[in-house]
Amino acid sequence: MASIRHEVVVALPPEEVWDVLRDVGAVHRRLLPGRVLDVSLDGDVRTPTMPDGHLVRELIVAVDDEVRRLVYAVVEGARPPLRHHHASFQVLPDGDRHSRLLWITDLLPDSLAGLIEARTAHDIKEMKEVLELSAGT
Numbered sequence: 001m002a003s004i005r006h007e008v009v010v011a012l013p014p015e016e017v018w019d020v021l022r023d024v025g026a027v028h029r030r031l032l033p034g035r036v037l038d039v040s041l042d043g044d045v046r047t048p049t050m051p052d053g054h055l056v057r058e059l060i061v062a063v064d065d066e067v068r069r070l071v072y073a074v075v076e077g078a079r080p081p082l083r084h085h086h087a088s089f090q091v092l093p094d095g096d097r098h099s100r101l102l103w104i105t106d107l108l109p110d111s112l113a114g115l116i117e118a119r120t121a122h123d124i125k126e127m128k129e130v131l132e133l134s135a136g137t
Helices: 014-021 024-031 110-134
Strands: 001-009 039-042 043-050 059-066 068-078 084-093 099-107
Touching: 001 110, 014 024, 014 084, 014 099, 014 110, 024 039, 024 043, 024 110, 099 110
Parallel strands: none
Antiparallel strands: 001 099, 039 043, 043 059, 059 068, 068 084, 084 099
């Protein structure tokens, strides 16, 4: 199983970054606007709508306020198709009024690791930009 890990320092306190991440129904507004067009929630299932109109079903496994950790799994609609997907975000303090955002993704098949690593590397940089820009609003 491939495991991909990204970390980025965000110029916001952990509680502010966590407030955005834990808002699982607002990814399209608060974390990846434009990358995700809309989100619907049905219990523990989040369904983002992508710019090309396709839907991805994600199971929200855990939202842990104590350790500021969000765990989710893509269960349907991944492009390209994945046999297994499990990911977590964790927000950690990093000095004075900064946060470290950690994103770990486990997936199968291993052959897609390079593609998914490139996507998540781009996405976490975009998340950092959006989060830091939101500090000014």
